[in-house]
Amino acid sequence: MVSARSKHLQSHSSFVTISSFSLILVCCLILLFIFAHPSFYASFPLLIHASHGHLIALDNVNKSCIKTPNFCKYEEGTWIYDGRRKYLYDEGCPFQRNAWNCIKNKRPSMDNIFGWKWVPKSCELSQISPHLFLSSVRNMKIGFIGDSLNENFLVSFLCILRTADEGVRKWKRKGAWKGAYFPKYNATVGYHRAVLLARYEWQPVSAKIHSVKPGVKGINRVDVDIPADDWINVTNYYDIFIFNTGHWWGSDKFPKEKPLVFYREGNLISPSLSIRDGLNIVLQSMGSYIERTVPKDRLKIWRTQSPRHFDGGEWNQNGSCTFDSLLEENKLEYWFEPKNGGINREAREVNAIIKHALQGTSINLLDLTHLSEFRADAHPAIWLGKKDAVAIWGQDCMHWCLPGLPDTWVDVLSAVILEHLSARSHSLGCR
Structure with a gap:
C-alpha cells in the first residue's frame, strides 16, 4: 500500500x-x-x-559609437497646411529688411503663407527650437557667405534666434556685411556679401585693359582663383559656413556692355568664357580654396538655388507673382525644367553646375530648391514698402516674404547642424 x-x-x-x-x-x-x-x-x-x-x-x-546612417532627405516631401503654425517673429524684428517685411508692408494672407508646413517623406522636420539650437551652438560662430538670397536666409535665422536672447546685439566685424552676437550663449552669426564669391572689379574702357568689343563701356574683371575681399580672411574664423552664389551669374546683372571677363593667376583666360562657364570655373576654384583653408573639423554647407516665380515676363518685363496658392506638383516641370526654356529655369541650371563643380569635396549640399519651387505664393511681389519700388525695380519674385518660406529653410538648416554636432559628439566619445 x-x-x-x-x-x-x-x-x-x-x-x-x-x-x-x-x-x-x-x-x-x-x-x-x-x-x-x-x-x-x-x-x-x-x-x-x-x-x-x-x-x-x-x-x-x-x-553609441555605432553610427546609424541618416537616410532623411529633407528635400523630398509635401507641403501640408497646418493652421496651428505661428510666427516666431513679426515686423518688429530689428534685423528685418524693409522690402521683405511683408507684415509691415500689408501683404495679404500672411497667415496662409506661414501656415504651410513642409513634411519630408522619410523623416520628421520639427520647427526650430531657438533655445535648444543656441544652446547647442554655444560659444560657436556661424557664417553666411554669398548673395542676397543668403541674406534673405540670414534675416530669417537672426529674427528666429532673437526670440531666445533678446539681449542680442548687431555685429559687424571681420568684414561682415551684417550679423548678430547672442551674449546669453556667446554665439555669433555673420553675413559676408560676396555675390560672385570670387574677387571682381569694374574697369572702365579708359583703364589699361585688353581690347574690348565695340559698344562695351568697360569690363567686370573676375579673378577666378581669388576669393572676394569680403570673406578671404574668415575661413578659420567660423565653425559653420553656409555658402551660395548663382543669382548674379546672368546677363541681367552683367549685360553685354558691361561683361564679366575672367582671369586666372593674373592672366586673361583665352578663349573668353561664357558667364556659365565662368561660374563653373569659379565654383571649382572656390571649392578648392575652401577645402584648403577651412579646418577639417568645421561644417561646410553649400545651399542650392532659390527658384524664381516670374509669370508673363522677367523682372524688367512686367513679370508678376501675385499668386495666393502653391503650384501643383505636376506644374513644376513646366515652370522650372531648363529643357522647356522658361524664364524660371535658372535655379535648376545653376544647381547642375554647382553639383558638378563641388563633386568630390567635403562640402555638404543643402538642397532647398525643390521644396521652394511650390511656393509661388510667398514672394514680396508688389508689397515692397516703397511707393515707387515696383515702377523702378519691378516685382520681387526672387526673394521671399519674412516671416515665410525662409523660416522653413531655417528648420532644415537647424536639423542638419544638430545632426552634425550630434555625430561629432559621438565620434569624440568613441576615441
Missing part, C-alpha cells in the same frame, strides 16, 4: 512538473514576442555574424 506521505509527494511532484511546464511555456512565448519585436535589436547586445556563421554577443561594444 502507498502511504499518505507517498501520495502527497507524488501529487506535489506532478504539480511542480505542470507548473514548470507552464512556466517554460510562458517564457517561450515571451521570448518569441521579444525576438519578433523590432525594439529587441535596440535593447539587447549587438549581434554580428562571425566568420563561421555563429552569432556573437558584443557586450563590450559602446553602442
